[in-house]
Amino acid sequence: MTTAASPHQWLKPTPKGLYCVPGDFFIDPAVPVDRGVITHGHGDHARPNNRHVLATGETIAIMRRRFGDDAGGTLQTLRYREPIALGGVSLTLIPAGHVLGSAQVVLEHLGCRVVVSGDYKRRADPTCAPFELQRCDVFITEATFGLPVFRHPPDGQEIAKLLHSLHLFPERAHVIGVYALGKCQRVLALLRRAGYDAPIYIHGALQPLCALYEQHGVALGPLRPATGATREELAGSIVLAPPSALGDVWSRRMPDPVIAVASGWMRVKQRAKQRGVELPLVISDHADWDELDATSKPARSG
Numbered sequence: 001m002t003t004a005a006s007p008h009q010w011l012k013p014t015p016k017g018l019y020c021v022p023g024d025f026f027i028d029p030a031v032p033v034d035r036g037v038i039t040h041g042h043g044d045h046a047r048p049n050n051r052h053v054l055a056t057g058e059t060i061a062i063m064r065r066r067f068g069d070d071a072g073g074t075l076q077t078l079r080y081r082e083p084i085a086l087g088g089v090s091l092t093l094i095p096a097g098h099v100l101g102s103a104q105v106v107l108e109h110l111g112c113r114v115v116v117s118g119d120y121k122r123r124a125d126p127t128c129a130p131f132e133l134q135r136c137d138v139f140i141t142e143a144t145f146g147l148p149v150f151r152h153p154p155d156g157q158e159i160a161k162l163l164h165s166l167h168l169f170p171e172r173a174h175v176i177g178v179y180a181l182g183k184c185q186r187v188l189a190l191l192r193r194a195g196y197d198a199p200i201y202i203h204g205a206l207q208p209l210c211a212l213y214e215q216h217g218v219a220l221g222p223l224r225p226a227t228g229a230t231r232e233e234l235a236g237s238i239v240l241a242p243p244s245a246l247g248d249v250w251s252r253r254m255p256d257p258v259i260a261v262a263s264g265w266m267r268v269k270q271r272a273k274q275r276g277v278e279l280p281l282v283i284s285d286h287a288d289w290d291e292l293d294a295t296s297k298p299a300r301s302g
Ligand SMILES: [Zn+2]
Pocket: 040, 042, 045, 098, 119
């Protein structure tokens, strides 16, 4: 086991985000900066209008899709596992297994190796490259589900729950709340893996990123716009929508809907109940308690 060299002299938490002094860049900056390294396309990590952006090609494509011309001044693509030097710091992007294009940022400077995880998960996801464990002296981890109560069940079990409900209620639309980036495509891919090959209806807000995933080689099967579909078509079908659409007028057109949400937070029954979720599906793109624990063990630097 190596002794961890302190990176405090060259890597600093600031209100704008984590700042690398010799490289003069921020990781996932909270406000527009000169140089931003972006771990992945979610809105709390990727923000518009940085002067220079460095990220994987997929993340840059996602930012372009979301922000258009405001994605950044210059957009520089870096492939996984190809180190570049920035002001004496070696920077490498390594798959984080979170969503398409998501990366851990590996920094090496003065003999110290730091991994900034971004968001990650350890279990297999058919829509993105799997997480790769890195040895390091310092590991900066997310901890969205950093409590022992959060243990995500196997994805297959949750998808089976959904398919079983569909079987029990063949006349009802199953409307599933999913985040537009990552969760939506993962639920679609998991359903296809489970053998569900009927058309799946999607809310208009989910369409652009589904198309982007397909352009990057992630097959999602037959998709139909939910808007414009008849009640007869929607009866007995699966409909995906952003969580915000579940409570509004949009979902009231659905024939006797079974409201589901796919999220790690569905582990908290009270939360599901409060939101009127009849069918909670515990499917998360974040590491659960056991994954966080296994990933952060000191053996990482051994
Ligand atoms: Zn994320």
